[in-house]
Amino acid sequence: MIYREDERILFIRMDDGENFVENLEKVLREAGVTSGVIISGVGMLRDLEIGWFNVEKMVYEKEQISVPHELVSISGNISLLEGNPFPHMHVSHAGPSRALSGGHLFSGIVCNTVELFILKAPLLELKRVASKGFKALE
Amino acid sequence: MIYREDERILFIRMDDGENFVENLEKVLREAGVTSGVIISGVGMLRDLEIGWFNVEKMVYEKEQISVPHELVSISGNISLLEGNPFPHMHVSHAGPSRALSGGHLFSGIVCNTVELFILKAPLLELKRVASKGFKALE
Amino acid sequence: MIYREDERILFIRMDDGENFVENLEKVLREAGVTSGVIISGVGMLRDLEIGWFNVEKMVYEKEQISVPHELVSISGNISLLEGNPFPHMHVSHAGPSRALSGGHLFSGIVCNTVELFILKAPLLELKRVASKGFKALE
Numbered sequence: 001m002i003y004r005e006d007e008r009i010l011f012i013r014m015d016d017g018e019n020f021v022e023n024l025e026k027v028l029r030e031a032g033v034t035s036g037v038i039i040s041g042v043g044m045l046r047d048l049e050i051g052w053f054n055v056e057k058m059v060y061e062k063e064q065i066s067v068p069h070e071l072v073s074i075s076g077n078i079s080l081l082e083g084n085p086f087p088h089m090h091v092s093h094a095g096p097s098r099a100l101s102g103g104h105l106f107s108g109i110v111c112n113t114v115e116l117f118i119l120k121a122p123l124l125e126l127k128r129v130a131s132k133g134f135k136a137l138e
Numbered sequence: 139m140i141y142r143e144d145e146r147i148l149f150i151r152m153d154d155g156e157n158f159v160e161n162l163e164k165v166l167r168e169a170g171v172t173s174g175v176i177i178s179g180v181g182m183l184r185d186l187e188i189g190w191f192n193v194e195k196m197v198y199e200k201e202q203i204s205v206p207h208e209l210v211s212i213s214g215n216i217s218l219l220e221g222n223p224f225p226h227m228h229v230s231h232a233g234p235s236r237a238l239s240g241g242h243l244f245s246g247i248v249c250n251t252v253e254l255f256i257l258k259a260p261l262l263e264l265k266r267v268a269s270k271g272f273k274a275l276e
Numbered sequence: 277m278i279y280r281e282d283e284r285i286l287f288i289r290m291d292d293g294e295n296f297v298e299n300l301e302k303v304l305r306e307a308g309v310t311s312g313v314i315i316s317g318v319g320m321l322r323d324l325e326i327g328w329f330n331v332e333k334m335v336y337e338k339e340q341i342s343v344p345h346e347l348v349s350i351s352g353n354i355s356l357l358e359g360n361p362f363p364h365m366h367v368s369h370a371g372p373s374r375a376l377s378g379g380h381l382f383s384g385i386v387c388n389t390v391e392l393f394i395l396k397a398p399l400l401e402l403k404r405v406a407s408k409g410f411k412a413l414e
Contacts, residue, residue, distance in 0.1 A: 007399070044331070053182060077255065096337070191320060
């Protein structure tokens, strides 16, 4: 894994076999990025855990996907949760059939490479409060 | 709904039951954002109206989706149309099967939350002319 | 095709019948953009060539799609490869069934319009080395 920054953008390249979410959280802590927007990510992931929120039961229904998938899109944001940067991410991914599936990303292992870009937004001071979702500070 | 801005980014959080497109247009008018790029959106939507343009008949074929779906991606832009900010948006969304569907977003109701980020681009002065699509001013 | 820039964003509008990848590479060369992030793209494409990387055989399995599809998302980046700007792009697209397919974009023809936005990142000096994927310069 490598990462580079300019004044506004954090770029992270992860390599084959790396844990995507754990490495992302590690970089965010190291770079001190606690408020930002995920603007682009391409590459491949395998051993994905994806969730779809069941609003009647108020729980995530989860699915494990072991086969490598093209990471077609990643959307979301970085906020401060209990003192640490927290990534909230939704992904779409295409497997051998080229049909897309997707949802809330819980975890995944990098296959070949993932190229991720985050737009830093320190002045927005994004912060996540309790389990009630998203809240921006004054 | 709340929204916050820094010099470059407009962040909007919408809450359960809110009309997504109407609220977005309201914020854009209030904040005076008539030229921008939708860079990220996650959350959930229900009661979606999605369209796929039939190029032979030159009409949108529309579909209604009532069940809550994870909002997996939202792409598009904000331009000035007949004096008002106009959002042009394409979405992908995952329902209980985790399969993705998507297309042109006409309307939707927020389920739980939607977290949306727009990169303001006032100097591009994006403007939409008649029905001929997209045109940037000099 | 038209394109406009502000200090940070490159906007490209392509028109019906234009070759998407060739035109994009032409604009990037003309505008001197060799390092950037694709932050949004909507419109329609036809005659797509999409790939899914088979990690066991280390080759792209490709698929041709002639029917017009809504371009629902486009993610990726611009880097310098052998002296020229190189776009690496993953797309999702919805056809008449509204189901999404997608993967690595090799080529496509614009249908009606495509509205594309790139965030320039000259200070990141993104550079692609050999066939080993992505590398950012010091």
